[in-house]
Amino acid sequence: MAKRERIEPGVLVPVQFIGIVVVGLLREVGRLGAFTASTVAAALTPRWYPQEISRQMIRIGFYSLPVVGLAAVFIGAALALNIYTGGARFNAEQFVPNIVVLGITRELGPVITGLMLAGRVSAGIAAEIGAMKVTEQIDALTTLSASPPRYLYAPRLIAAIITMPLLVIVASVIGVAGGWLVSVASLGFDSTVYLRNTLDFLEATDVNAGLIKAAVFGAVIALMGCYQGSRSRAGATGVGRAATLSMVGAAVLILATNYMLSTLFVRIGI
């Protein structure tokens, strides 16, 4: 029988490193999956807390309006300018209204709103829940017979899923208005023709695609905020880290799910 060759311990270091990373990643995915399942179950079954849901809707939706509106108007205006410049290379400047409305409604409206809320809302939720965890408020909730998934996480999830599509509608309208403003004011477009082209080109499926994305992004934002907050470690550093992780995680997941949803919509013809 041939003697087995002895493997030097140093050779295994990269393999060990890859193994640790993969196991850590799988563990994190499993934890997030279990957290998502328990939060969704709490959101779908009674008891609900309508007062908490409406409070979160105001915090997530209403207070995000200025930042979302401001971002949308600049994105719409810049988009119109870029399409005009690019379109001019093959005499297609007249398509500015069509591409602006399509791009804003299906893609930029939901994605920009999602990314803005990943920073403003997801990080805020993580910091709030993280602070509640380290000051024992979550333990206090449990001892007072209020389940944290039901009282804390589900209202935020429900509120984000409801308010994100509303915010995206507002962002899309303002974004298209930004494109219209710059087109009429500095690119020489006729206002009536621009608006007619916009409305004629827009289809219900474009709006639906944007709203579906918005609802999914809302769920991602709330879940990442709640998850990272619930796993926050003690101290200001722990809470700050939870906020950062939730923002980065939500932003990456929004971009990834955006691609997946766009692929799905192309396949099913939405």
Add this chain to the structure above:
Amino acid sequence: MTAILELKDVEKSFGANDVLRSVNLSVARGQSLVIIGGSGSGKSVMLKTALGLIRPDSGQIIFDGKDVTHNKGAAREAMRARIGMLFQSGALFDSLTVWENVAFRLMQADRVRKKDAKERAIETLRKVRLGPDVADLRPAELSGGMQKRVALARAIISQPDLIFFDEPTTGLDPITADAINDLIVEQVRALGAATVSITHDMASARKIADDIAMLFEGQIIWRGPASVINESGNAHVDQFVKGLAEGPIQPGF
């Protein structure tokens, strides 16, 4: 006297750190037990394990004669409805007003109407010497001593059979701490509830305890009436009670 709470051979580890090592403890109805011990001796873990916030690795937790170690759902909620808890930091909910904090269980678990819940919260605040003027304030607008009193009001409002106190006087000046101790004794006697308190504060322990137990390295190493704490005959207890750096317990740094 029958026990309201018993811990039998309770063990809990976090990784390689054995925090609780076969803890045995019993609290009779109406009895006030204070557990003393140094930082990191496992007091908070023991309290949270007894309360069901941390699951023990082994052993039994008996509440009112029933094994509740692995209780879930409605059975666990039924147990918690009979227990009050005052957290070390107060753990008041920042987003709610003082009266909403005090009446939280009444409104969320017992479904008491808002108007009635507020009346009961104000009445309970009065028992801890806080006037109705603080009811609509936020916890952040109160001093540390007032926050502890609000937390005490929240712990007693549903008239529990057992109340846990986690370091009730930590962070308070001696006068406010003594006032909190007086309130604890007064309110607990009025309710007839059993209490389990953990503290470093020997003045507090002497004032509120019927019995004192000492937790050291995850085990109860001594238990006796509060009146004999100065003559315990246990070197660990003597060192802790006298607050000496020299002795069998190494300082926690």
